[in-house]
Amino acid sequence: MDLFNTDIITNLLPGDGVANYYGRVFSRSESLHYFDQLFNTIDWKNDEAIMFGKHIITKRKAAWYGDGAYAYTYSNTTKQAVPWTKELAELKAKVEKITGETYNSCLLNLYHNGDEGMAYHSDDEQTLGKNSAIASVSFGAERKFLFKHKQTKETVSVMLENGSLLVMKGATQTNWLHRLPPTKKVTSARINLTFRTIVIG
Ligand SMILES: O=C(O)CCC(=O)C(=O)O
């Protein structure tokens, strides 16, 4: 396994958190392989949420995997984690090795095209270990990812490349929001994986 790019990791944020962008840590052929495998083997479901009292079903699909039968609640819906697939276990091991952190769960999102995105939020739920690292891996279409500081409203933008790794840690979720804006420019699919640490009890 080749740990390229480790010498040029940069914190994208000017302060109040750490968002390390490692660039492409998977080769083009590895990325293609994982995209296909995940697309075909993950138990993708349209996400459901309650917003403004309305029951919403998102176009984007999601899935949640983990070490145990963790229950995870966000946007008023609760998900039960299912055991790692072969590819997810491989990806988790690789990401743990590169980042020097451990993770016990993974939220996956499938965006069929640029019409689908994710609104500004921070991943600061109680069930996530405070200031624990979140490792975000992207396969497929390259998409823009934006941070916005909660107080100053400063924004920081990064293109998440096919096969890339972004790690958010420290005070990032406390001080910054992030989103995946919809775009007319992207007509193909993207899969994003966020490896997380859920604390129990
Ligand atoms: O698709 C992405 O890059 C972001 C996903 C995200 O922010 C999340 O799942 O919490």
Ligand SMILES: [Fe+2]
């Ligand atoms: Fe997020």
